[in-house]
Amino acid sequence: MSLDTVVEDIRDEARARAEEIRSEGEARAEEIIADAEADAERIVEEREAAVEKQIAQEREQTLSSAKLEAKQQRLEARRDVLQQVRDQVEAELAALGGQKREALTRSLLDAASEEFDEGATVQVYGRAADEALLTKILADYDGYSFAGEYDCLGGVVVESTSSRVRVNNTFDSVLADVWEENLKELSTRLFDQ
Structure with a gap:
């Protein structure tokens, strides 16, 4: 090779x-x-x-x-x-005015009066515009007197100095209770279809 x-x-x-x-x-x-x-x-x-x-x-x-x-x-x-x-x-x-306001105010005062002993000295406060109405109503209650203004829609705040009890029966307080108790039903009626 x-x-x-x-x-x-x-x-x-x-x-x-x-x-x-x-x-x-x-x-x-x-x-x-x-x-x-x-x-x-x-x-x-x-x-x-x-x-x-x-x-x-x-x-x-x-x-x-x-x-x-x-x-x-x-x-x-x-x-x-x-x-x-x-x-x-x-x-x-x-x-609200007239007889309806008077009837409601009397009813609230009657309910508040149950908290006080008979013969107690009781002071009643109310809306400034209701002074004449309250004075007229209080003439029917012994020992009750109009004590002055309370900022509310109507109704009464009642207190006794001897028992240190104070009852708020204003339209505002009643409305607040009714509103709270019926808010769900009211909401249902207004908004549920």
């Missing part, structure tokens, strides 16, 4: 080995690219899923927030309506 032949065999062998290495390199590169593309696709899908989840959460939070705000506005509107109703009732009680 000649030296040329040996050189040529080595070159062929080197070319074959180089081709084999290049083929392996290309195969490995394709494998790496395929893995990278698969990873990229998986990452894109994960990110898209994360974004969709975040959008869904933000949508749910926005919806919940809007529902809560609407509920608060409804409750506030209901409170406003209930306050308007109460204001109207108070205005009507304050404007």
Whole structure:
């Protein structure tokens, strides 16, 4: 064998080995690219899923927030309506006159009188505008006298210095009790459909 032949065999062998290495390199590169593309696709899908989840959460939070705000506005509107109703009732009680006012005042004074011993000295307070009415009514009660003004819609505040008992039978206190006892029913009648 000649030296040329040996050189040529080595070159062929080197070319074959180089081709084999290049083929392996290309195969490995394709494998790496395929893995990278698969990873990229998986990452894109994960990110898209994360974004969709975040959008869904933000949508749910926005919806919940809007529902809560609407509920608060409804409750506030209901409170406003209930306050308007109460204001109207108070205005009507304050404007009440004549025999009806006298009958209610007498009834409240009679109920308060049950708390005091017979013959006790009793002081009665009432609305400034009701002084004449109270003085007229108190003429029928022994030991009772008009003692002065009390800031209220009407009715009486009755007290005795001897027993240190004070009874608040004003229209305001009766309205507060009735309002508290019937608020749920009133709300149901006004707002339930």
